[in-house]
Every structure is written in C-alpha cells, then in structure tokens.
Amino acid sequence: MTGPTPQGCQHCGIPHREHFQQWSPPSKGGPGWHKWEPPTQEQIKARMNARRNARRPGR
Ligand SMILES: [Zn+2]
Structure with missing residues (x-):
C-alpha cells in the first residue's frame, strides 16, 4: 500500500515521470x-x- 509520493503532482499526486498529461475525472474530484x-x-x-x-x- 503506497500513498502519493511527497514529490507527486500538486493536483493528483502522480510522480512527474509517470505523469505526462493525466486525466483525473472531475467525478473523482480531479482537476x-x-x-x-x-x-x-x-x-x-x-x-x-x-x-x-x-x-x-x-x-
Ligand atoms: Zn497531476
């Protein structure tokens, strides 16, 4: 069980190298x-x- 890394994205917590352009569904409260x-x-x-x-x- 791993939480978001401290260095993860300000919006979704995904680390930079895995990020690119992430779709965080607004239904989940994503940006x-x-x-x-x-x-x-x-x-x-x-x-x-x-x-x-x-x-x-x-x-
Ligand atoms: Zn993000």
Whole structure:
C-alpha cells in the first residue's frame, strides 16, 4: 500500500515521470486535464507527515 509520493503532482499526486498529461475525472474530484505541477512545500510536508502517520499506528 503506497500513498502519493511527497514529490507527486500538486493536483493528483502522480510522480512527474509517470505523469505526462493525466486525466483525473472531475467525478473523482480531479482537476481534469492538467500538466504536472510541483507540489508546494506545504503539500510536501503534509504528505510526508501523512506517510509517517500511516506507517506508525496512532497512540
Ligand atoms: Zn497531476
């Protein structure tokens, strides 16, 4: 089970090399056609925290 990489696209979390132009269906809350955009520092931090929390059972 792998979550989005911290370096994944700002919109959909897919890493740059796998991205090209991804269709994220708006029905899933996706942004539609878009290019890979670098995540913001906040997104990177949030994703890294999410991963860390997912790996470590809550106490
Ligand atoms: Zn994307």
